[in-house]
Amino acid sequence: MLSEVSSDEQRWGESSTARVLAPARVRKLAKVPFVELADGRLQGVVSSGSDIERVYVSSVAAGDHAFACSTNNNRPCGGARGSFCNHILALVGEAVLQYGGARVARYLKVDAGEGEPTAAQLSSAMRAARPSAVPGKELAAAVFSRFLRHLAYLELAPSTAPLPELHWFPPTRVAVA
Amino acid sequence: MRTDLLTEPVDGLTELLAVVDAFDRTLVNGLLRPQPAQAAALADLADALAAGPLAAGVAGAAEKAATGAAGEEHLMLLAAARGALLGAAHDALAAVVTAATGRTAGTHPAAAPAPAAPLNVLAAARSWLCDLARAGWQGIDHELVAGAAPVVSAMLPDPALRRLAVLLDGFAAELAASCPGAALERVPVRRWADLWARALLLTQPGALAEPPAVPVTGRLLPLGVDLQEHATAAQAQVHAVFEPADGGPSRLVRASVAVPKPDTVVGAGVWQLLRPQCALLAAAGEGRAMELTGMALTAAGDLHWQDELAVAGEPADPFATARVALAAAHAAVTPPLERHPARLAEPVFLVGYAVRPEDAVGPGAGADQEVGMHPENGVRFELAGHQLFVDTDRIPAAGPLTPAAVAASTACIGLLRWDAGRFVLQPLAVETTVKKKTVAVHAGGWAGGTADKLGVKAEKAATEAVAVLRERAGRLLRK
Numbered sequence: 001m002l003s004e005v006s007s008d009e010q011r012w013g014e015s016s017t018a019r020v021l022a023p024a025r026v027r028k029l030a031k032v033p034f035v036e037l038a039d040g041r042l043q044g045v046v047s048s049g050s051d052i053e054r055v056y057v058s059s060v061a062a063g064d065h066a067f068a069c070s071t072n073n074n075r076p077c078g079g080a081r082g083s084f085c086n087h088i089l090a091l092v093g094e095a096v097l098q099y100g101g102a103r104v105a106r107y108l109k110v111d112a113g114e115g116e117p118t119a120a121q122l123s124s125a126m127r128a129a130r131p132s133a134v135p136g137k138e139l140a141a142a143v144f145s146r147f148l149r150h151l152a153y154l155e156l157a158p159s160t161a162p163l164p165e166l167h168w169f170p171p172t173r174v175a176v177a
Numbered sequence: 178m179r180t181d182l183l184t185e186p187v188d189g190l191t192e193l194l195a196v197v198d199a200f201d202r203t204l205v206n207g208l209l210r211p212q213p214a215q216a217a218a219l220a221d222l223a224d225a226l227a228a229g230p231l232a233a234g235v236a237g238a239a240e241k242a243a244t245g246a247a248g249e250e251h252l253m254l255l256a257a258a259r260g261a262l263l264g265a266a267h268d269a270l271a272a273v274v275t276a277a278t279g280r281t282a283g284t285h286p287a288a289a290p291a292p293a294a295p296l297n298v299l300a301a302a303r304s305w306l307c308d309l310a311r312a313g314w315q316g317i318d319h320e321l322v323a324g325a326a327p328v329v330s331a332m333l334p335d336p337a338l339r340r341l342a343v344l345l346d347g348f349a350a351e352l353a354a355s356c357p358g359a360a361l362e363r364v365p366v367r368r369w370a371d372l373w374a375r376a377l378l379l380t381q382p383g384a385l386a387e388p389p390a391v392p393v394t395g396r397l398l399p400l401g402v403d404l405q406e407h408a409t410a411a412q413a414q415v416h417a418v419f420e421p422a423d424g425g426p427s428r429l430v431r432a433s434v435a436v437p438k439p440d441t442v443v444g445a446g447v448w449q450l451l452r453p454q455c456a457l458l459a460a461a462g463e464g465r466a467m468e469l470t471g472m473a474l475t476a477a478g479d480l481h482w483q484d485e486l487a488v489a490g491e492p493a494d495p496f497a498t499a500r501v502a503l504a505a506a507h508a509a510v511t512p513p514l515e516r517h518p519a520r521l522a523e524p525v526f527l528v529g530y531a532v533r534p535e536d537a538v539g540p541g542a543g544a545d546q547e548v549g550m551h552p553e554n555g556v557r558f559e560l561a562g563h564q565l566f567v568d569t570d571r572i573p574a575a576g577p578l579t580p581a582a583v584a585a586s587t588a589c590i591g592l593l594r595w596d597a598g599r600f601v602l603q604p605l606a607v608e609t610t611v612k613k614k615t616v617a618v619h620a621g622g623w624a625g626g627t628a629d630k631l632g633v634k635a636e637k638a639a640t641e642a643v644a645v646l647r648e649r650a651g652r653l654l655r656k
């Protein structure tokens with residue numbers, strides 16, 4: 001058989017259904033309903049512990065780990081002046097649950113050694129570089145609108161018309177590294 | 178099934194795929210400033226189509242692209258040329274499948290007129306895809322990839338554009354996670370070219386046409402459930418044998434249900450979103466037939482499922498269906514524009530095989546390698562000295578079927594697919610022996626709900642996740 005001579009790597013390049021992304025892992029959403037690695041940042045939305053109408057929009061940039069945290073009404077977070085606030089720490093924690101520590105570390109360009117770093121290891125590695133706080137106003141608006149877009153997926157109706165293009169998207173049991 | 182036919186070389190396939198591969202590699206660097214190797218690949222693509230109806234157009238488009246001057250119409254022609262080659266590959270492989278299964282193939286119907294689609298959003302999608310081709314996979318950055326988001330958001334609510342929207346959404350998510358392209362260690366060359374070309378062709382007016390459907394009445398015998406998903410969409414396709422009440426030949430059919438979803442809804446949560454739309458999922462899970470009255474069925478074998486046209490019928494064991502009814506059922510026909518090797522998914526029934534480890538080479542190899550078995554990496558079924566790779570990785574995690582059960586199986590209902598140079602079996606259900614009794618385990622066993630302990634736990638976690646999102650949406654979305 002021809003396939004015997006191809007290496008796994010070559011076969012991956014020739015595969016129409018090569019797995020590129022791992023599915024999100026199951027996590028509880030109450031505290032941090034939205035996490036994403038997007039636009040060169042780890043960003044997301046953290047529910048306020050005290051006010052059910054309020055959420056915090058938090059982010060950490062890849063590379064320099066510049067961070068921001070403010071409410072959806074553009075009030076700056078009191079805890080995020082000099083260093084990571086609790087919202088950002090919660091965001092890192094849930095990102096590690098959803099994506100795995102290795103993927104978060106790679107995306108944020110954190111040098112956390114081999115293997116799967118824990119959230120605590122990631123946060124302390126980033127804080128050790130003394131990242132600076134950046135104004136969160138515009139960022140918060142952009143991330144919040146992405147969160148609303150994400151929620152809007154729940155409003156879309158299912159359909160029984162076939163979607164043949166989903167043949168290109170098989171499920172996978174393996175976490176893609 | 179004649180598994181021997183599945184391992185024989187297919188005439189001309191290697192040469193054809195080499196042309197496709199060379200073209201696909203031109204998209205790695207992008208077509209903004211083509212190098213000589215890229216120009217050569219473009220010329221080879223034009224040569225491969227030289228005898229066909231696209232010849233003149235493709236030759237001109239290849240020349241333009243080789244000088245870095247390809248416009249949208251040229252890129253469209255190149256995508257069509259690539260599609261024609263893969264369509265030919267599909268046909269050659271489908272002929273092998275027909276010979277191996279001994280099944281009667283159906284005939285091609287004409288397509289029905291496409292629903293009117295808003296042209297401006299299609300144009301926006303086309304423009305984004307052409308920018309991608311110019312930048313190349315190594316040239317992508319967050320700004321370029323983010324251009325897909327408004328297009329997808331505009332398309333998703335429109336049922337006529339759902340196909341393209343779901344494709345672009347899944348594709349863009351992979352690109353976004355791979356930015357910046359300059360730092361990519363490896364590129365899924367065939368895959369991204371497939372997704373790119375497919376999306377580009379779907380932006381053409383008329384491309385979203387569906388094959389005509391006729392109402393049918395009769396008995397539906399489920400075989401198994403195929404789940405497909407990316408971060409923000411999922412689809413379940415129930416494969417079944419349909420026996421018309423008028424006594425005509427039985428047919429292989431599919432019923433689909435698909436839904437966009439937030440990426441944090443996974444596993445059992447996906448079944449929960451799909452379940453209310455399609456009573457067939459529960460029927461398949463319980464091993465029941467369904468009686469259909471006047472439900473639309475296309476020549477491509479797709480039922481347009483409507484719960485109100487179906488009632489639950491007698492118990493119908495999928496393995497009995499596979500043993501008794503599958504061989505005589507007529508095959509479905511792939512619509513012309515969908516012809517691609519990745520689209521092959523032929524229901525088959527296998528029995529009397531030996532299970533070998535995935536890395537076993539040659540007939541009989543690995544017969545004594547029980548110790549080296551890693552079923553999660555795939556296994557091989559050996560029949561009459563010929564081996565067929567079994568992709569256990571695509572068994573959905575939210576279900577009772579496991580790679581280990583496949584490795585311990587004695588009979589299997591699966592979908593015969595083709596990918597990366599070989600035929601592959603996707604298991605839908607297996608028979609295995611537990612305490613000296615034969616039991617059937619189905620990949621879609623939890624589709625309609627479950628009393629399984631692990632399943633109940635997964636269902637509860639998924640219900641909570643969706644409840645949190647709905648609460649947040651209710652509070653924040655209206656602002």
Ligand SMILES: [Zn+2]
Pocket residue numbers: 056058069070077078079080085086087088
């Ligand atoms: Zn904060």
